[in-house]
Amino acid sequence: MLYFIVNALSGKGKGAETAENIKTILEEKGVDFQMHFTSAPLHAITLAKELSQKSDCEGVVAVGGDGTFSEVLNGIELNVPLGVVSSGSGNDFMRTFAPNKTVAEQLQPIIENKTKRIDYIQVNDMRCLNVSGTGFDVDILLRERKLRKVISGSLSYYASLIITLFTLKFRRFRLKIDDSISIDEPCLIVALANGRYFGGGMPVSLDSEIDDGFMDLLLVKKLPFYRIPDVLLRFLQGKIKTVKKYVDIYRCRKVEGSVNPLVEFQLDGELHSIPSFRVELKDSAISVFAE
Numbered sequence: 001m002l003y004f005i006v007n008a009l010s011g012k013g014k015g016a017e018t019a020e021n022i023k024t025i026l027e028e029k030g031v032d033f034q035m036h037f038t039s040a041p042l043h044a045i046t047l048a049k050e051l052s053q054k055s056d057c058e059g060v061v062a063v064g065g066d067g068t069f070s071e072v073l074n075g076i077e078l079n080v081p082l083g084v085v086s087s088g089s090g091n092d093f094m095r096t097f098a099p100n101k102t103v104a105e106q107l108q109p110i111i112e113n114k115t116k117r118i119d120y121i122q123v124n125d126m127r128c129l130n131v132s133g134t135g136f137d138v139d140i141l142l143r144e145r146k147l148r149k150v151i152s153g154s155l156s157y158y159a160s161l162i163i164t165l166f167t168l169k170f171r172r173f174r175l176k177i178d179d180s181i182s183i184d185e186p187c188l189i190v191a192l193a194n195g196r197y198f199g200g201g202m203p204v205s206l207d208s209e210i211d212d213g214f215m216d217l218l219l220v221k222k223l224p225f226y227r228i229p230d231v232l233l234r235f236l237q238g239k240i241k242t243v244k245k246y247v248d249i250y251r252c253r254k255v256e257g258s259v260n261p262l263v264e265f266q267l268d269g270e271l272h273s274i275p276s277f278r279v280e281l282k283d284s285a286i287s288v289f290a291e
Contacts, residue, residue: 002033003051007064018087048075070268083289093130096195110289117284128267131198133191175257186222203238217250
């Protein structure tokens with residue numbers, strides 16, 4: 001039995017439409033499945049835990065956006081294959097995992113039971129599928145929550161980004177990378193990437209692979225205000241690594257640290273209060289339905 005966990009409200013109601021599409025395709029193929037709909041934030045975690053423990057479970061499929069995928073990842077038993085079908089507004093993980101695929105194309109490996117092993121990021125006791133981090137991007141997300149009510153999709157993120165530039169904050173990060181490299185300095189952002197995009201399509205780490213056994217740590221250090229437009233432009237173009245004076249990139253497996261003043265930590269775009277963090281790359285730790 002395949003169990004689908006659907007966020008019907010994802011993508012401003014697109015989730016419900018996607019669920020109907022999935023139902024039609026699976027019924028035509030004669031696939032045994034059940035659909036379960038989330039009713040509140042974090043409900044997908046509970047559903048994933050319960051459903052993945054069923055003796056007849058052949059896989060749990062998340063239908064929604066990055067937040068839904070993240071919740072299902074945090075509830076699923078790791079010996080059960082995870083499936084993802086996008087219906088959210090950002091869909092950043094899918095830009096790396098299965099870009100530009102229709103619902104039918106995303107379902108094909110699930111129907112055929114084709115799987116592969118990929119990595120995920122562990123942040124304290126939580127799992128992250130795509131990108132985690134803190135600093136400037138969290139300031140943007142906090143502002144975007146307000147703007148999302150009037151501006152849809154990635155436009156709300158870009159508008160929040162521009163506004164946040166005028167209230168710029170540098171925070172002091174204390175980091176230890178792979179038990180060998182220590183950093184203690186003011187920075188704009190720390191991002192730990194398994195996937196390549198965040199914030200509705202911003203290319204945070206185009207060299208990242210979800211199955212290479214490493215995560216990519218992007219560290220943007222304190223820089224003069226007049227350099228910010230140039231750095232931001234290169235960021236949007238996917239060329240942030242060319243700003244060598246103010247940007248450090250590390251391929252690593254473990255990062256421990258804290259930030260002052262305290263700010264929330266984002267995992268797949270969802271915000272969490274984490275005073276200090278221990279981030280580890282879990283190599284080939286989960287099986288996913290994929291070509």
